[in-house]
Amino acid sequence: MIEILSSGALATVQDLGRHGALGLGVGVSGAMDGMALAAGNILLGNDDGAAAIEIPVFPFVVRFGRGSAFAITGANVVARLNGSPIEAWWAHEAVMGDILEIGPPEPSPWRAARAYLSISGGIAVEPVLGSRSTQLRGAFGGHLGRQLRKGDRLPLAPTGGPPRLDCGLVPPALAMPLEIDGLPVVRALPAAEHDRFAPASLAAFWSEPWKITSHSDRYGYRFAGPVLEPLAPMELRSHGIVPGVIQVPHGGQPIVQMRDAQPSGGYPKVATVIEADLWRLGQAPIGSRVRFLKVDWEEAVEALDRNEAWLGQVRRLVGLRRLQERAA
Amino acid sequence: MSALGHVSLLGTSALLFEAPGETTLDAQRRIWSLAREAMAWPEVREAVPGMNNLMISLRRPPGAWAPLAERLRLAWDSVEPLPLEGRCIELPVTYGGDGGPHMADVIAYSGLTAEEVADIHSAPTYPVFALGSHPGYCYLGGMDPRIATPRRRTPVLSIPGGAVSIGGSQTGVSASAGPSGWNTIGSTDMTFFDVSRTPPALLQPGDSIRFRIRKVLP
Numbered sequence: 176m177i178e179i180l181s182s183g184a185l186a187t188v189q190d191l192g193r194h195g196a197l198g199l200g201v202g203v204s205g206a207m208d209g210m211a212l213a214a215g216n217i218l219l220g221n222d223d224g225a226a227a228i229e230i231p232v233f234p235f236v237v238r239f240g241r242g243s244a245f246a247i248t249g250a251n252v253v254a255r256l257n258g259s260p261i262e263a264w265w266a267h268e269a270v271m272g273d274i275l276e277i278g279p280p281e282p283s284p285w286r287a288a289r290a291y292l293s294i295s296g297g298i299a300v301e302p303v304l305g306s307r308s309t310q311l312r313g314a315f316g317g318h319l320g321r322q323l324r325k326g327d328r329l330p331l332a333p334t335g336g337p338p339r340l341d342c343g344l345v346p347p348a349l350a351m352p353l354e355i356d357g358l359p360v361v362r363a364l365p366a367a368e369h370d371r372f373a374p375a376s377l378a379a380f381w382s383e384p385w386k387i388t389s390h391s392d393r394y395g396y397r398f399a400g401p402v403l404e405p406l407a408p409m410e411l412r413s414h415g416i417v418p419g420v421i422q423v424p425h426g427g428q429p430i431v432q433m434r435d436a437q438p439s440g441g442y443p444k445v446a447t448v449i450e451a452d453l454w455r456l457g458q459a460p461i462g463s464r465v466r467f468l469k470v471d472w473e474e475a476v477e478a479l480d481r482n483e484a485w486l487g488q489v490r491r492l493v494g495l496r497r498l499q500e501r502a503a
Numbered sequence: 504m505s506a507l508g509h510v511s512l513l514g515t516s517a518l519l520f521e522a523p524g525e526t527t528l529d530a531q532r533r534i535w536s537l538a539r540e541a542m543a544w545p546e547v548r549e550a551v552p553g554m555n556n557l558m559i560s561l562r563r564p565p566g567a568w569a570p571l572a573e574r575l576r577l578a579w580d581s582v583e584p585l586p587l588e589g590r591c592i593e594l595p596v597t598y599g600g601d602g603g604p605h606m607a608d609v610i611a612y613s614g615l616t617a618e619e620v621a622d623i624h625s626a627p628t629y630p631v632f633a634l635g636s637h638p639g640y641c642y643l644g645g646m647d648p649r650i651a652t653p654r655r656r657t658p659v660l661s662i663p664g665g666a667v668s669i670g671g672s673q674t675g676v677s678a679s680a681g682p683s684g685w686n687t688i689g690s691t692d693m694t695f696f697d698v699s700r701t702p703p704a705l706l707q708p709g710d711s712i713r714f715r716i717r718k719v720l721p
């Protein structure tokens with residue numbers, strides 16, 4: 176068990192998402208930065224998709240109810256274990272009663288908004304419809320279907336994973352940077368209504384920086400920039416959508432659907448952020464600016480392959496390190 | 504080609520098939536049938552009906568998507584309608600007032616009175632075409648085009664559960680509180696989704712809803 180001693184808003188239990196319930200109106204949810212979640216789990220010897228705590232607001236403080244290996248990935252946060260500073264993106268060990276305090280991200284070569292606290296064996300809340308991710312809209316999954324609060328106690332897997340490794344990782348934001356003119360880039364594929372926007376609007380969409388407004392959360396990011404005009408007004412029939420879809424409501428300011436996106440919608444879609452770059456956008460802080468880069472199908476699939484190759488490399492390195500420690 | 508329907512990309516996660524022509528129950532029966540067929544394809548994680556359209560989410564993106572798109576179009580051409588029939592539930596609705604904050608927009612757009620909007624809205628029996636949007640939410644077919652009203656310029660950050668709303672030529676009832684781009688014209692009470700039930704959703708495609716006027720508020 177771990178106990179939440181202090182939590183900012185919107186910390187939730189997340190895994191890699193809930194698949195197979197779209198037909199009930201249930202979206203996928205899951206970690207906004209799936210790469211960080213998987214990497215933290217690999218460091219600990221967990222399954223890639225073991226449930227962890229996603230932390231977007233700091234500080235976040237927990238007490239360990241039993242000894243356990245843990246790792247903090249995602250944002251480059253300042254963390255302290257019983258007051259002593261510890262590194263993010265490194266595996267650590269806590270004993271029963273230890274207090275872990277996760278502070279805000281500090282300036283670093285990569286900008287990321289969310290931290291993930293992974294624990295050996297994973298957070299053992301009951302899976303609902305096949306996932307431990309919190310479904311905020313449906314108020315189920317995760318811990319009681321809601322964000323975490325002070326005093327919450329989360330169950331851990333009865334037996335943890337393998338012993339802790341003294342090992343860390345270079346974050347994917349450093350290993351696979353993607354920037355143009357100093358601004359983070361996310362790649363996108365044109366969607367069904369792309370060509371029904373005015374040429375000047377499309378030029379602006381693909382070239383201007385877009386600001387992430389304060390009305391942005393796990394459901395979606397609302398962007399501010401040039402007004403995007405359709406060639407003619409569009410009213411579409413409701414249809415399935417996925418995280419990453421970039422809708423343009425009649426006001427002309429795009430909304431990118433994120434992990435808690437509803438599974439269907441009807442606003443015109445100019446493009447879709449590729450699955451391989453959702454983690455990048457998921458880490459972009461409110462108030463920051465990003466660019467959208469047009470890619471084709473082959474590039475989008477290759478980007479996904481690269482993510483998987485990076486995770487494969489991490490898995491291999493951690494495995495080698497484990498063999499080394501066992502031999503020592 | 505358009506008679507075969509149109510396929511577009513939703514990133515590398517999914518393909519969207521859109522049926523040609525007007526939105527009809529007959530076409531929706533073919534969509535249900537197409538969904539059943541596509542679910543059996545090995546590339547497909549889930550086949551999700553929308554309003555005369557079908558999204559197929561992919562287990563992993565294939566090297567090329569054109570063959571899968573072609574397969575969807577051809578399958579659409581050959582599927583037999585699947586005539587799902589289910590139960591009908593009746594929902595009493597309070598139209599207008601605090602629970603219907605966008606009734607004024609529908610009145611302004613349609614040129615009708617609140618009473619006329621309520622009469623027209625509560626007249627049909629609406630078949631559930633698909634579930635989507637949020638847990639338990641039903642997309643309904645058969646709304647009278649006289650009360651069609653464009654989706655809002657900017658989505659509302661939260662509307663309550665039980666909100667009865669109009670988006671374009673469609674209508675529906677929110678199953679829980681959340682953001683919405685539709686025009687809320689009234690409110691009702693019903694639990695559409697309970698994860699402890701099996702199945703968790705109250706209604707499924709082929710079921711239907713009737714709205715009854717409880718009252719119309721100014």
